[in-house]
Amino acid sequence: MRERYLSRRTFLRGTGVAIALPLLDAMLPLTATAAATAAPKRRMVAINLSLGLHTPNLFPTTPGKDYELTTYLKPLAALRDQFTVISGTSHPGVDGGHLSENSFLTAAPHPGSASFRNTISIDQLAAEKIGIETRFGYLSLSLAGRGLSVSRAGVTVPSETRPSQVFAKLFLEGRPDEKARQIQRLKDGQSVMDVVLEKARRMRKRLAPADQQKLDQYFTAVRDTEQRLLKSEDWEQKPKPKVDVAPPRDIPDSTDIIGRAQLIYDMIHLALQTDSTRLITFHKNGINAVPKIPGVANDYHNLSHHGRDETKIEELAVIELAQMAIFRDFLTKLRETPEGDSNLLERTMVLYGSNLGNASSHDTKNLPILLAGGGFRHGQHLALGSEQDYPLPNLYVSMLQRLGLEVDQFATSTGTLRGLEMT
Numbered sequence: 001m002r003e004r005y006l007s008r009r010t011f012l013r014g015t016g017v018a019i020a021l022p023l024l025d026a027m028l029p030l031t032a033t034a035a036a037t038a039a040p041k042r043r044m045v046a047i048n049l050s051l052g053l054h055t056p057n058l059f060p061t062t063p064g065k066d067y068e069l070t071t072y073l074k075p076l077a078a079l080r081d082q083f084t085v086i087s088g089t090s091h092p093g094v095d096g097g098h099l100s101e102n103s104f105l106t107a108a109p110h111p112g113s114a115s116f117r118n119t120i121s122i123d124q125l126a127a128e129k130i131g132i133e134t135r136f137g138y139l140s141l142s143l144a145g146r147g148l149s150v151s152r153a154g155v156t157v158p159s160e161t162r163p164s165q166v167f168a169k170l171f172l173e174g175r176p177d178e179k180a181r182q183i184q185r186l187k188d189g190q191s192v193m194d195v196v197l198e199k200a201r202r203m204r205k206r207l208a209p210a211d212q213q214k215l216d217q218y219f220t221a222v223r224d225t226e227q228r229l230l231k232s233e234d235w236e237q238k239p240k241p242k243v244d245v246a247p248p249r250d251i252p253d254s255t256d257i258i259g260r261a262q263l264i265y266d267m268i269h270l271a272l273q274t275d276s277t278r279l280i281t282f283h284k285n286g287i288n289a290v291p292k293i294p295g296v297a298n299d300y301h302n303l304s305h306h307g308r309d310e311t312k313i314e315e316l317a318v319i320e321l322a323q324m325a326i327f328r329d330f331l332t333k334l335r336e337t338p339e340g341d342s343n344l345l346e347r348t349m350v351l352y353g354s355n356l357g358n359a360s361s362h363d364t365k366n367l368p369i370l371l372a373g374g375g376f377r378h379g380q381h382l383a384l385g386s387e388q389d390y391p392l393p394n395l396y397v398s399m400l401q402r403l404g405l406e407v408d409q410f411a412t413s414t415g416t417l418r419g420l421e422m423t
Helices: 002-014 030-038 074-082 097-103 122-133 163-171 176-204 209-237 257-273 300-304 310-335 393-402
Strands: 043-049 083-087 139-142 279-284 348-353 369-373 380-383
Touching: 043 122, 043 257, 074 083, 074 310, 074 369, 122 279, 122 393, 139 257, 163 257, 257 279, 257 310, 300 310, 310 348, 310 369, 348 393, 369 393
Parallel strands: 043 279, 043 348, 083 380, 139 279
Antiparallel strands: 083 369, 348 369
16 A cells, blocks of 8 residues: 555656645654554543533532532542543533534534525544555444534535444444445445545636645645545554454433443444544434333423423433433543553543533523543533633633644644543
8 A cells, every 4th residue: 555655646746736735654754654554542432411410419629639529520529530520611602502502512603594505514624634554544333313523614514323233334244345445335436535535626727826735735635635545545454453352232212311322332432442443433312201210200391491400400410310320431441441551531522511510591601511531631620701601612722632643723722631640
């Protein structure tokens, strides 16, 4: 593959088209390539609970490291040094109640407006840079329907909802004829890229400088697509990883939100453990029904709109404590999975939160946010912003930088997250 990359890039240079070429492994000295390979793999998982978390049960009353564990943090007590509680953040300009879930990973303003146009989510931005390093650039998962990932064009990326299909995608080999067809489709895609590049090259000579700059950006996007197609063809030729795990059996009962989420968490763990991908989003969509959880007799959505009714809040806490328990189990499994001289949790940032600060009133301020793992200094409560509007995109910049991306701004960010340090 190295000769193939180099010869193709040499041909494009020979056309005289002034395009900044992306840095490829084939362009690096062997020593530099080996050093890059030896670097720790960094990963990111982003999880959203669309019906929120009751923040008085989540946020400690004091900042810093000596905070007292709250009702919702007690299940995570054994992991205290592996996560940070973050209060006082929001997405500036993001309103719209439940529709704010569309902007959870993008921070695009006013998702409820008729003119709303979404922007790229952090996982898709990262996938453009590091997605080619793994068989799958990313996984977009959800319990039902809409996911969290959004393309650069502002289109929601389809999500996988069935664990059995995720397992098959990750680990089951297709028939030889199916693989051959897939490889041919990839080659056809490369052929289309060739045609597009040639047409764009001829067009460029007739354009003004400003339009030439726009076309150069287009060249880069097309060439990135070509690079991903080439990498995908490589992966089609390689066997999928083997895991000593039985394929999961899907749970058809949509009210079993805990059982269904556990299966998704298991798939996330396997995907990370086998390095099948390093970027995963998981949307835990709400339901307008009674969840299959002992002690719960009322509709989950209705309970989230508790109106400060203590009886409803107590029942809501049963649901949300069950959510926290399976989240704890997921983090524990990551921590207990070794990787080199470390473990999977230390190498994986896990963002856990909601687009709603107060689901009862559809308020999008003071969002419930936890960040676990990923090589940060944890064990603290970061209380940010007395007006409860400290930009959450600052956290996203910190996370993108931890993945190795050279970014200093995302959406409405004003810098990196104050008080969050890398180890």
